[in-house]
Amino acid sequence: xxxxxxxxxxxxxxxxxxxxxxxxxxxxxxxxxxxxxxxxxxxxxxxxxxxxxxxxxxxxxxxxxxxxxxxxxxxxxxxxxxxxxxxxxxxxxxxxxxxxxxxxxxxxxxxxxxxxxxxxxxxxxxxxxxxxxxxxxxxxxxxxxxxxxxxxxxxxxxxxxxxxxxxxxxxxxxxxxxxxxxxxxxxxxxxxxxxxxxxxxxxxxxxxxxxxxxxxxxxxxxxxxxxxxxxxxxxxxxxxxxxxxxxxxxxxxxxxxxxxxxxxxxxxxxxxxxxxxxxxxxxxxxxxxxxxxxxxxxxxxxxxxxxxxxxxxxxxxxxxxxxxxxxxxxxxxxxxxxxxxxxxxxxxxxxxxxxxxxxxxxxxxxxxxxxxxxxxxxxxxxxxxxxxxxxxxxxxxxxxxxxxxxxxxxxxxxxxxxxxxxxxxxxxxxxxx
Amino acid sequence: xxxxxxxxxxxxxxxxxxxxxxxxxxxxxxxxxxxxxxxxxxxxxxxxxxxxxxxxxxxxxxxxxxxxxxxxxxxxxxxxxxxxxxxxxxxxxxxxxxxxxxxxxxxxxxxxxxxxxxxxxxxxxxxxxxxxxxxxxxxxxxxxxxxxxxxxxxxxxxxxxxxxxxxxxxxxxxxxxxxxxxxxxxxxxxxxxxxxxxxxxxxxxxxxxxxxxxxxxxxxxxxxxxxxxxxxxxxxxxxxxxxxxxxxxxxxxxxxxxxxxxxxxxxxxxxxxxxxxxxxxxxxxxxxxxxxxxxxxxxxxxxxxxxxxxxxxxxxxxxxxxxxxxxxxxxxxxxxxxxxxxxxxxxxxxxxxxxxx
Numbered sequence: 001x002x003x004x005x006x007x008x009x010x011x012x013x014x015x016x017x018x019x020x021x022x023x024x025x026x027x028x029x030x031x032x033x034x035x036x037x038x039x040x041x042x043x044x045x046x047x048x049x050x051x052x053x054x055x056x057x058x059x060x061x062x063x064x065x066x067x068x069x070x071x072x073x074x075x076x077x078x079x080x081x082x083x084x085x086x087x088x089x090x091x092x093x094x095x096x097x098x099x100x101x102x103x104x105x106x107x108x109x110x111x112x113x114x115x116x117x118x119x120x121x122x123x124x125x126x127x128x129x130x131x132x133x134x135x136x137x138x139x140x141x142x143x144x145x146x147x148x149x150x151x152x153x154x155x156x157x158x159x160x161x162x163x164x165x166x167x168x169x170x171x172x173x174x175x176x177x178x179x180x181x182x183x184x185x186x187x188x189x190x191x192x193x194x195x196x197x198x199x200x201x202x203x204x205x206x207x208x209x210x211x212x213x214x215x216x217x218x219x220x221x222x223x224x225x226x227x228x229x230x231x232x233x234x235x236x237x238x239x240x241x242x243x244x245x246x247x248x249x250x251x252x253x254x255x256x257x258x259x260x261x262x263x264x265x266x267x268x269x270x271x272x273x274x275x276x277x278x279x280x281x282x283x284x285x286x287x288x289x290x291x292x293x294x295x296x297x298x299x300x301x302x303x304x305x306x307x308x309x310x311x312x313x314x315x316x317x318x319x320x321x322x323x324x325x326x327x328x329x330x331x332x333x334x335x336x337x338x339x340x341x342x343x344x345x346x347x348x349x350x351x352x353x354x355x356x357x358x359x360x361x362x363x364x365x366x367x368x369x370x371x372x373x374x375x376x377x378x379x380x381x382x383x384x385x386x387x388x389x390x391x392x393x394x395x396x397x398x399x400x401x402x403x404x405x406x407x408x409x410x411x412x413x414x415x416x417x418x419x420x421x422x423x424x425x426x427x428x429x430x431x432x433x
Numbered sequence: 434x435x436x437x438x439x440x441x442x443x444x445x446x447x448x449x450x451x452x453x454x455x456x457x458x459x460x461x462x463x464x465x466x467x468x469x470x471x472x473x474x475x476x477x478x479x480x481x482x483x484x485x486x487x488x489x490x491x492x493x494x495x496x497x498x499x500x501x502x503x504x505x506x507x508x509x510x511x512x513x514x515x516x517x518x519x520x521x522x523x524x525x526x527x528x529x530x531x532x533x534x535x536x537x538x539x540x541x542x543x544x545x546x547x548x549x550x551x552x553x554x555x556x557x558x559x560x561x562x563x564x565x566x567x568x569x570x571x572x573x574x575x576x577x578x579x580x581x582x583x584x585x586x587x588x589x590x591x592x593x594x595x596x597x598x599x600x601x602x603x604x605x606x607x608x609x610x611x612x613x614x615x616x617x618x619x620x621x622x623x624x625x626x627x628x629x630x631x632x633x634x635x636x637x638x639x640x641x642x643x644x645x646x647x648x649x650x651x652x653x654x655x656x657x658x659x660x661x662x663x664x665x666x667x668x669x670x671x672x673x674x675x676x677x678x679x680x681x682x683x684x685x686x687x688x689x690x691x692x693x694x695x696x697x698x699x700x701x702x703x704x705x706x707x708x709x710x711x712x713x714x715x716x717x718x719x720x721x722x723x724x725x726x727x728x729x730x731x732x733x734x735x736x737x738x739x740x741x742x743x744x745x746x747x748x749x750x751x752x753x754x755x756x757x758x759x760x761x762x763x764x765x766x767x768x769x770x771x772x773x774x775x776x777x778x779x780x781x782x783x784x785x786x787x788x789x790x
Contacts, residue, residue: 116505118506144503206707260616261603261618394499394506397723397724401707404707405529408620412621414530427527433498
């Protein structure tokens with residue numbers, strides 16, 4: 001008994017000492033910046049992105065490998081959960097590239113965290129020309145005026161609306177303002193059999209989608225969620241009119257109470273089963289809601305328009321993925337050529353056709369073939385043209401959680417909107433300084 | 434009288450010998466140590482080192498900020514002592530609004546954890562004992578009932594979390610049954626009850642199973658004797674079943690308590706991360722680790738670890754949970770007890786004898 005105890009005690013002390021030494025060693029070895037990056041070296045690289053549900057990625061990489069057999073690209077496919085993708089990428093960075101990741105597909109909201117912590121390196125603007133790419137998308141890959149991630153796919157919100165119901169109610173044009181939305185719903189509810197239809201749907205569960213939705217309400221009311229110099233401005237009069245609009249819509253039933261538990265799919269299901277006149281959602285819904293296999297009751301009965309706002313069309317939140325190069329990558333020449341090849345007009349078009357993810361090249365939005373397959377393209381382009389990015393913060397997780405806390409408390413009625421957004425303003429000032 | 438003489442004789446003999454520490458030791462302690470050394474080494478590798486490293490992690494704090502010119506994060510890691518432990522209880526790390534009011538996030542998670550533990554265990558114990566009482570009865574289809582009761586326990590927690598998510602959906606079965614629209618999956622008192630209901634459903638069978646094992650060791654003649662004496666069913670339950678099944682029940686409840694204290698997957702899968710009404714300590718530690726605040730995440734985990742140790746200790750001390758249930762150890766303890774009693778008896782018999790004379 002005592003022998004065992006003593007042995008354990010000695011061992012524990014020993015390990016503790018070792019561990020202290022190890023931590024001390026780690027503390028001192030922060031790597032410096034990579035100024036003299038050599039963008040010519042070629043060789044095999046690894047491309048990393050989340051689960052490829054469309055089946056586009058591997059065949060495209062095979063094509064590249066056929067073209068450049070000496071610069072082989074390996075596809076490392078991660079989970080389909082964004083959090084797990086981010087965790088894997090951070091793990092690679094904090095273990096000095098132990099996983100061997102070279103090119104990362106970076107969600108727009110991770111740009112600041114990855115760039116600030118130097119997980120990804122600056123892409124020299126002269127070697128990565130971004131002319132012809134959507135400005136908001138390029139902006140989303142930029143941090144402190146430096147390009148860190150090359151725009152690959154984009155995403156913007158649109159308003160889906162029931163053309164059949166609006167027509168029956170005698171409304172020719174989709175509403176452009178919130179007042180028109182309410183008026184249209186009132187007219188639709190007077191139609192026979194539609195008395196209990198819900199008016200507006202979106203994503204109001206407490207998760208990232210809530211951040212997108214509240215940012216849209218604030219920006220569409222003429223507020224600026226985050227000002228041009230990166231400061232929060234969430235409790236100004238203009239911002240509060242957007243917040244109050246959202247809360248009022250919950251109070252008067254314009255947005256059904258159940259929407260507090262909706263993410264993208266729940267809101268899509270509500271729209272597809274004919275329970276909503278208007279739905280705020282991403283472009284992916286279009287194809288699914290148009291399916292004629294019986295899964296959607298609204299196929300052929302809806303169209304899309306830009307989000308409504310307080311006094312005119314509203315402002316969408318920007319989504320999408322960009323491609324960054326890790327600081328531990330060696331074969332930067334190959335990484336550069338691969339990124340440029342991947343995002344050429346030809347390949348982005350092919351990508352869009354297979355995966356229906358929005359391209360970042362502006363010209364593709366008027367491409368006849370694409371518009372024919374995805375009739376929403378012109379609307380999406382207009383939506384993206386004035387889309388606003390979410391806050392660029394190294395600690396984005398804390399920022400978005402603070403925003404979700406405030407918004408969820410406001411729509412649940414736990415506190416007055418003004419009180420929670422005053423608090424949010426203080427919190428964000430601390431987080432975004 | 435002869436008894437007393439025997440005892441004194443024994444004691445005098447023992448005084449001569451050096452008292453042995455382990456009454457049943459056969460002098461093979463070293464061999465035993467060598468034999469279990471590989472196991473100890475593995476445990477040390479996979480348990481010892483991580484525990485020590487978390488403790489060390491928790492006394493260092495990483496602070497830093499963004500360089501206003503380049504945007505690059507510059508951070509330093511400093512020795513912080515117990516600061517991160519103290520900060521957990523203050524408002525310095527920010528407060529959150531939950532059904533318990535506005536509290537520091539750690540305190541809120543601590544209250545949730547204890548609340549879930551107490552409420553879930555209470556329901557599970559009552560239901561589990563009931564299940565065991567049903568399962569132990571001899572009737573047709575007994576095997577089927579036993580299997581059916583155990584199904585929830587056999588389903589992985591994350592799967593049952595997603596199943597219950599469908600039940601608690603706004604248009605799900607739960608709302609259909611009660612005929613009201615309750616937002617179970619939002620972030621409110623209702624979410625807490627959703628977690629409790631799902632947890633009780635899932636783990637009451639576990640208590641039931643262990644209690645059943647205990648019930649089957651109770652000899653039937655005890656009941657027969659009670660019946661002859663005219664005891665009611667209720668009396669038999671309180672006076673016979675419960676006391677005799679207690680050792681098994683206490684162990685089952687202890688295991689469930691330790692399990693519930695580190696509950697993670699059920700609230701995470703059912704209600705979601707960062708929902709303060711159901712955030713437990715392990716969820717909070719996970720969330721901080723996700724935000725790359727490893728120091729405070731480690732501090733929270735260490736505190737959870739200590740909490741579990743204290744509660745396990747109290748269980749064993751106050752309720753006499755017999756975890757090892759090794760006949761040798763039992764025999765040793767009994768031998769010690771007898772010895773003590775004998776000594777006491779001897780002392781008292783001497784004193785009483787003296788006073789008598």
